[in-house]
Amino acid sequence: MVLPQFEYIAASSLEEACKLLLEHDGKAKVMAGATDLIPPMRDKVFTAEYVIDLKKIPGLDELSYDEKEGLKIGALTTLRTLEHSPLVKEKNPAVAYAAKVIASTQIRAKGTLVGNICNASPSNDSAPNLLAQGAKVNVQGVDGTRVIPIEEFFLGVRRTALKPGEIVTSVVIPPLAEDEKAAYMKFAVRKAMDLAIIGVAAKIKMKDGVCTDARVALGAVAVTPILAPAAAAELIGKKLTDEVIDKAAEAAMNSCSPISDIRASKEYRKEMVRVFTKRAVKQCLEQY
Amino acid sequence: MHKSMINLTINGDEVDAVVKDNLTLLDFLRDQLGLTGTKKGCEEGECGACTVLLDGLPVNSCCTLAVECNGREVTTIEGLARNGQLTPLQRQFIDKWALQCGYCTPGMIMSATALLNTNHHPTELEIREAIEGNLCRCTGYAKIVEAIQAAAAEMNWEEA
Ligand code: FES
Ligand code: FES
Numbered sequence: 001m002v003l004p005q006f007e008y009i010a011a012s013s014l015e016e017a018c019k020l021l022l023e024h025d026g027k028a029k030v031m032a033g034a035t036d037l038i039p040p041m042r043d044k045v046f047t048a049e050y051v052i053d054l055k056k057i058p059g060l061d062e063l064s065y066d067e068k069e070g071l072k073i074g075a076l077t078t079l080r081t082l083e084h085s086p087l088v089k090e091k092n093p094a095v096a097y098a099a100k101v102i103a104s105t106q107i108r109a110k111g112t113l114v115g116n117i118c119n120a121s122p123s124n125d126s127a128p129n130l131l132a133q134g135a136k137v138n139v140q141g142v143d144g145t146r147v148i149p150i151e152e153f154f155l156g157v158r159r160t161a162l163k164p165g166e167i168v169t170s171v172v173i174p175p176l177a178e179d180e181k182a183a184y185m186k187f188a189v190r191k192a193m194d195l196a197i198i199g200v201a202a203k204i205k206m207k208d209g210v211c212t213d214a215r216v217a218l219g220a221v222a223v224t225p226i227l228a229p230a231a232a233a234e235l236i237g238k239k240l241t242d243e244v245i246d247k248a249a250e251a252a253m254n255s256c257s258p259i260s261d262i263r264a265s266k267e268y269r270k271e272m273v274r275v276f277t278k279r280a281v282k283q284c285l286e287q288y
Numbered sequence: 289m290h291k292s293m294i295n296l297t298i299n300g301d302e303v304d305a306v307v308k309d310n311l312t313l314l315d316f317l318r319d320q321l322g323l324t325g326t327k328k329g330c331e332e333g334e335c336g337a338c339t340v341l342l343d344g345l346p347v348n349s350c351c352t353l354a355v356e357c358n359g360r361e362v363t364t365i366e367g368l369a370r371n372g373q374l375t376p377l378q379r380q381f382i383d384k385w386a387l388q389c390g391y392c393t394p395g396m397i398m399s400a401t402a403l404l405n406t407n408h409h410p411t412e413l414e415i416r417e418a419i420e421g422n423l424c425r426c427t428g429y430a431k432i433v434e435a436i437q438a439a440a441a442e443m444n445w446e447e448a
Pocket of ligand 1: 327328329330331332333334335336337338339348349350351
């Protein structure tokens with residue numbers, strides 16, 4: 001089936017891309033990997049008169065690590081790169097894992113983490129880690145740059161806090177200290193080409209056997225990926241015994257109200273949030 | 289109707305073409321260049337029948353625009369055999385009965401080619417992961433995995 005008509009523009013600089021995006025606000029779509037752009041355009045989920053390709057803009061495929069800043073993932077850094085990068089595997093294995101469980105080898109060769117969050121699907125596998133680890137989203141607009149905390153980035157299904165003419169240039173995930181561990185667990189029926197029924201990310205900090213800080217984030221249980229502060233609160237200040245972890249998992253379950261759809265019922269999703277919160281926290285602990 | 293001039297390398301040959309901006313790489317290959325070895329299944333990125341190599345990496349050509357490939361290198365199933373000589377992988381697909389209707393085969397072979405190009409000793413799990421984006425409705429995959437294993441073994445034997 002032929003795609004609806006549009007004009008393709010390969011922007012050569014960020015300034016040009018932002019200007020075009022603002023000028024054609026509402027009629028233009030930004031393209032990186034295109035894997036989550038072409039199918040919905042074909043299905044007429046949305047239309048675009050202009051497609052602005054970022055791939056010719058130099059410097060956007062950055063992947064670097066700084067002891068203070070953390071892991072920086074550029075707008076054009078592919079999921080495949082994240083999945084295979086020794087740097088990511090060493091510094092933040094949860095991020096490498098979350099990249100690997102997305103779609104298929106072919107999609108990951110083109111698709112990007114930044115594209116994944118900009119498309120803002122409630123079940124996207126990239127967001128829970130970013131939420132649990134307090135990532136920052138670097139944005140370029142016509143009038144300059146700004147930083148959006150990931151907690152404020154998602155507004156709804158396919159809706160983000162980006163303003164007209166704004167483009168995400170990179171995501172920065174703070175470094176994990178010696179005493180901090182993180183994990184992401186995706187629950188899906190199939191290993192490939194399947195969306196998460198639910199996803200759970202956790203990050204914990206341990207000092208002398210006591211959990212001094214924790215964050216738990218959930219995917220596919222609300223219109224956006226969400227944090228579950230009630231679950232984290234059950235962990236903080238305690239020794240992480242099975243009973244404590246059970247209580248946190250219970251809190252995670254009670255803090256979400258997912259929908260029933262083709263993949264799972266509301267009740268099943270809640271139950272799986274409980275199970276996978278437990279597993280995510282335990283996987284963090286196993287890394288010590 | 290928006291059109292663009294593109295210049296790219298396809299199976300080693302330089303190609304200049306004028307393409308509609310909304311033309312996918314898949315339709316460009318099949319309809320404009322007559323390279324119909326690359327198959328069209330779902331056009332949604334789900335089945336992998338349209339898999340080609342873009343700068344050496346396996347991608348879904350149905351989720352790629354032709355104009356997006358300007359200046360890049362594309363390899364299709366037609367680009368594998370040399371002087372009428374099939375690659376070990378292609379031959380093993382025949383020898384091991386790794387195809388029935390054959391519709392998934394070009395995509396399977398492109399995914400497996402990409403794997404063997406970078407990993408000469410893949411484990412069974414790595415093979416299954418490499419073809420995770422390729423659906424086969426006939427074979428049940430076992431013969432496909434065997435064919436890829438046999439090709440890897442043969443290539444290692446040739447290396448030694
Ligand atoms: S036709 Fe491209 S993935 Fe099915
Ligand atoms: S051989 Fe028929 S789909 Fe694979």
